Amino acid sequence: MLKTTTRLAAQMFAGAVVMPNLSAPIDTFEAMERYRTQIQALSRDFEPIVALFLNEKTEGEIKKHADRAFVVKLYPSGVTTNAFGGVVSLDEYGALFGLMEERGDMLLVHGETNGEALVREEEFAPIYERLAKTYPKLKIVMEHISTEVLANLLDKRKNLYATITLHHLLFTLDDLLGGRLNPHLFCKPIVKTAADRAALRRLAFSAHEKVMFGSDSAPHYRGDKECASAAAGIFSAPVLLPELTRLFVEHSSVERLQCFVSQNAQRVYNLSLPQKKVTIEDVPQTVEIECGGIVPMLAGELLAYRVAED
Amino acid sequence: MLKTTTRLAAQMFAGAVVMPNLSAPIDTFEAMERYRTQIQALSRDFEPIVALFLNEKTEGEIKKHADRAFVVKLYPSGVTTNAFGGVVSLDEYGALFGLMEERGDMLLVHGETNGEALVREEEFAPIYERLAKTYPKLKIVMEHISTEVLANLLDKRKNLYATITLHHLLFTLDDLLGGRLNPHLFCKPIVKTAADRAALRRLAFSAHEKVMFGSDSAPHYRGDKECASAAAGIFSAPVLLPELTRLFVEHSSVERLQCFVSQNAQRVYNLSLPQKKVTIEDVPQTVEIECGGIVPMLAGELLAYRVAED
Numbered sequence: 001m002l003k004t005t006t007r008l009a010a011q012m013f014a015g016a017v018v019m020p021n022l023s024a025p026i027d028t029f030e031a032m033e034r035y036r037t038q039i040q041a042l043s044r045d046f047e048p049i050v051a052l053f054l055n056e057k058t059e060g061e062i063k064k065h066a067d068r069a070f071v072v073k074l075y076p077s078g079v080t081t082n083a084f085g086g087v088v089s090l091d092e093y094g095a096l097f098g099l100m101e102e103r104g105d106m107l108l109v110h111g112e113t114n115g116e117a118l119v120r121e122e123e124f125a126p127i128y129e130r131l132a133k134t135y136p137k138l139k140i141v142m143e144h145i146s147t148e149v150l151a152n153l154l155d156k157r158k159n160l161y162a163t164i165t166l167h168h169l170l171f172t173l174d175d176l177l178g179g180r181l182n183p184h185l186f187c188k189p190i191v192k193t194a195a196d197r198a199a200l201r202r203l204a205f206s207a208h209e210k211v212m213f214g215s216d217s218a219p220h221y222r223g224d225k226e227c228a229s230a231a232a233g234i235f236s237a238p239v240l241l242p243e244l245t246r247l248f249v250e251h252s253s254v255e256r257l258q259c260f261v262s263q264n265a266q267r268v269y270n271l272s273l274p275q276k277k278v279t280i281e282d283v284p285q286t287v288e289i290e291c292g293g294i295v296p297m298l299a300g301e302l303l304a305y306r307v308a309e310d
Numbered sequence: 311m312l313k314t315t316t317r318l319a320a321q322m323f324a325g326a327v328v329m330p331n332l333s334a335p336i337d338t339f340e341a342m343e344r345y346r347t348q349i350q351a352l353s354r355d356f357e358p359i360v361a362l363f364l365n366e367k368t369e370g371e372i373k374k375h376a377d378r379a380f381v382v383k384l385y386p387s388g389v390t391t392n393a394f395g396g397v398v399s400l401d402e403y404g405a406l407f408g409l410m411e412e413r414g415d416m417l418l419v420h421g422e423t424n425g426e427a428l429v430r431e432e433e434f435a436p437i438y439e440r441l442a443k444t445y446p447k448l449k450i451v452m453e454h455i456s457t458e459v460l461a462n463l464l465d466k467r468k469n470l471y472a473t474i475t476l477h478h479l480l481f482t483l484d485d486l487l488g489g490r491l492n493p494h495l496f497c498k499p500i501v502k503t504a505a506d507r508a509a510l511r512r513l514a515f516s517a518h519e520k521v522m523f524g525s526d527s528a529p530h531y532r533g534d535k536e537c538a539s540a541a542a543g544i545f546s547a548p549v550l551l552p553e554l555t556r557l558f559v560e561h562s563s564v565e566r567l568q569c570f571v572s573q574n575a576q577r578v579y580n581l582s583l584p585q586k587k588v589t590i591e592d593v594p595q596t597v598e599i600e601c602g603g604i605v606p607m608l609a610g611e612l613l614a615y616r617v618a619e620d
Contacts, residue, residue, distance in 0.1 A: 117483055117488040177496065178426070178427040181493050181496045181539070182538060186487065193426055225538075228492060228493065228536055229492055230490055230491035230492075
């Protein structure tokens with residue numbers, strides 16, 4: 001699976017934040033380094049920025065490495081795939097957040113409560129506000145925002161940032177379950193209403209300086225999706241740049257696509273990745289039905305654009 | 311499939327309203343009679359009340375049979391399985407509704423608009439109100455209500471009735487998609503919030519005199535549910551009375567179960583079905599994993615009650 005996803009990511013991007021919610025969470029410096037090495041062995045031309053799974057080990061791990069900045073991912077316990085070892089109470093992590101703020105580490109957050117599915121994200125809004133206010137110099141990234149409520153929160157606090165996925169820009173709850181039910185559009189946070197999508201689109205198409213593209217592409221084998229108990233996660237990796245291009249072109253925003261997918265994130269993360277040129281051509285392509293056992297988003301559909309071969 | 315469903319229905323009930331949204335809709339008197347005969351051939355001990363699919367043929371069909379009352383089912387076009395031949399504009403059916411009112415026919419309604427999935431039913435509320443007001447003697451049944459909005463509508467108009475399913479009494483959206491995604495709990499209307507379920511439970515547990523149990527049990531083969539594009543419909547037939555019993559017992563309402571599942575409907579429909587005695591025993595049973603290729607609701611789970619063998 002890692003081979004498939006790395007190949008696709010490296011085809012389109014110079015680097016990416018790699019999330020740590022594997023079945024064995026990436027929660028030590030050693031595991032991070034091992035995962036990074038593993039990914040780099042699969043593609044020399046790609047920089048993985050591995051996030052550290054926030055748990056009781058985190059403070060010790062970052063203290064051991066005073067010389068480098070960490071990207072730490074906070075999952076409330078149980079809110080998504082492999083998040084059962086996540087955080088139960090934020091109160092226990094005050095010292096860690098204070099330390100991270102001092103050090104200049106970044107805090108990425110899957111911002112959902114354990115409330116009812118469609119309001120979990122908006123219920124998390126006051127938690128974001130409190131975190132941002134208590135640690136005003138800690139850069140907090142609201143990952144894969146899906147609601148107008150969080151879109152509106154972005155400008156209330158200087159240290160709040162956000163990522164938006166392609167699927168939350170494209171789809172609403174009606175695409176998941178309004179007609180027949182499509183498990184390949186099932187993810188956490190759930191895709192929401194047309195009004196929510198419109199709010200996300202406004203941020204993306206304007207390339208708001210605190211907003212970054214984050215694919216949240218999550219591979220699951222077909223049998224784990226087309227079954228009686230499907231895993232959450234959309235595998236968008238094969239279609240990301242072609243579909244982003246189409247969407248931004250259709251909304252007269254293509255000149256801001258580069259900021260949205262690349263420059264904003266490099267500035268927020270303070271990165272300087274090696275330059276990489278990717279050409280998108282308006283040549284139609286049909287999305288594969290399956291990539292290495294995984295059914296991609298828009299499988300079998302005809303896209304207007306494709307990534308040109310090197 | 312008809313064999314499986316008829317056997318299960320006849321095991322627990324003296325009769326049932328049989329819905330006409332087959333792949334070839336039951337939209338003529340002849341088709342109704344044929345379907346009724348077919349079902350009765352499978353069980354002598356069961357009275358199917360076949361509803362007529364409302365379309366442009368309906369007025370002609372009921373005029374040809376002045377001597378009998380019809381039960382007509384209105385599907386807005388495309389809102390559920392096999393409903394593409396349904397009603398596009400209610401305005402075209404004024405004459406029919408007036409005629410049905412005079413004759414004493416009943417109008418059953420799948421009350422959803424073509425709006426966003428979670429608000430389709432509440433958007434239909436003003437349509438119910440207008441229908442009920444315009445044809446004050448027409449008995450209108452709001453089928454399988456799923457929201458507090460429709461629960462509250464019931465007492466506003468004398469000629470509005472409602473049915474409630476077992477699955478809308480048991481489940482919320484979180485059971486469908488709050489953790490992993492369960493296509494066997496996917497139906498139209500979609501199961502809603504805990505507050506909606508609470509409103510339905512209040513009506514059911516009090517056996518409100520205008521509320522009837524309606525299973526809306528809808529069989530689909532496993533391959534049409536555990537796939538990339540799952541059909542809407544929950545197959546609850548194997549567990550109906552055992553689970554209703556448990557639920558009513560747990561909510562200290564078991565003395566009102568008989569009204570909810572049987573007496574209210576017989577009074578509203580003005581029926582006198584042959585008496586049938588069904589014994590429910592508190593003997594645990596495990597729900598079958600599959601019945602004739604169909605995965606039932608609660609497949610493989612242990613129920614507290616079972617229907618006693620004859």
